[in-house]
Amino acid sequence: MLCTGASANRDKRGNGMTQRVLSGDSEYLKSGYAKAYPSTAGSQAAVSVAELERLHTALLRDGYVILERVVGAAEVERIRQQLRELLPEHCGRNGFEGTLTQRLYGVIAKTLACNPLVEHPLVLGLLDRVLSPNYLLSQLQVINILPGERAQPLHHDDAFYPVPRPRPHYGAATIIALDDFTADNGATVVIPGSHTWDGHAPTAQDCAQAIPVIMPKGSMVLFLGTLWHGGGANHSALPRLAATAQYCEPWARQQENFSLSVPLQRARECSPHLQRMLGYSIHPPFMGMVNGMHPRRLLDGKPQ
Ligand SMILES: O=C(O)CCC(=O)C(=O)O
Structure with a gap:
């Protein structure tokens, strides 16, 4: 199909081979193969536009923003109870995961408790502004940092996409x-403003600018994939429990292989927003298709 695009241009390569290149206004790149399933992106519950504007401005300026007390106390308690039962006894396998940190992976297959956090309307509203339509969930984890844990090495979450900085973020995350x-x-x-850095790793001087995100439970921090950050050292006598959702551009590979980690029946129990972000969606014209058709057909039990 690519070779017969009506508006293909010719590009003479240095090796003598002629490569046909589609222009951005080609029929192929502009066509949508998902018309039977209009995207549910952007259809979450409305939130105050003024509040979104304020948060968006802060996010672009600092690389992160705190959404204070966006989950009610009763819901936090309900989620905590479910997660406590599921946390593994063992700790992480290295200094990055944390040798005194319990991590629950494969969360959606084990519990739907975190789904409302992942698809909080304020979060989706901000992601709609900083990522392309039909962005995906890249991974969901629960992180319990135990007393005595050392600080996690600072990093930025989209570092595994091998494109040099400075560059746009290819994802965003909440904790x-x-x-x-x-x-x-x-x-x-977090190191405020580090989302705009070039490719340098934080120096001792940069690290001195790092600040802890102090917030009451039920709050979250949302940051861009280019922001340098890490889990802090736990010098207290009690564990620190958090859930974290990472999101990525719709054309980038997700960290968690949700097609394999979330059984179809489990995906059916998720909301249309979660389903879309798990990968039951199309990045036009064709990315995400199954047998040349929209992946939502699988959820609906339609023949492939
Ligand atoms: O637990 C935290 O506060 C941060 C964890 C984190 O950034 C990570 O594991 O990638």
Whole structure:
């Protein structure tokens, strides 16, 4: 199909081969193969536009923004109870995962408790502004930093896409406080403004600018994939529980292979927003298709 595009241009390569290149206004690139299933992107519950504007401005300026007390106390407690039962006994396998940190992976297959956090309307509203339509969930994890844990190495979340900085972010993430985040209990640490940096790793001087994200439980920090951050050291006597959702551009590979980690029947129990972000969606014209058709057909039990 690519070779017969009506508006293909000719581009003479240095090796003598002629490569046909589609222009951006080609029939192929402009066509949508998903017309039977209009995207549900942007259809979440409305939130105050003024508030979104304020948060968006702060996010672009600092690389992160705190959404304070966006989850009610009763819901936080309900989520905590479910997650406590599911946390593994063992800790991480290395200094990055944290040798005194419990991590729950494959969350959606085990519990739907975190779904409302992943698809919080304020989060989706901000993501709609900083990522392309039909962005995806890249991974969902629960992170419990135990007393005595050392600080996680600073990193930025989209570092595994091998494109040099400075560049746009290819993802964004939330860390949702299910315990109060304090200065000494392992609150996430961020370097404000580091989302605009070139490719340099933080120097000692940069690290001195890092600050803990102090927020009450039920709050979350949302940051761009280019922001340098890390889990803090836990000098307190109690664990620090959080859930974290990472999102990516709709053309980028997700970290978690949700097609394999979330059984079809489980995906059917998720909302249309979650289904879209898991990958039951199309990035036009064709990315995400199954047998040349929209992947939602699988959810509806339609023949492939
Ligand atoms: O737990 C945190 O506060 C941050 C964790 C994190 O950034 C990560 O594991 O990639």
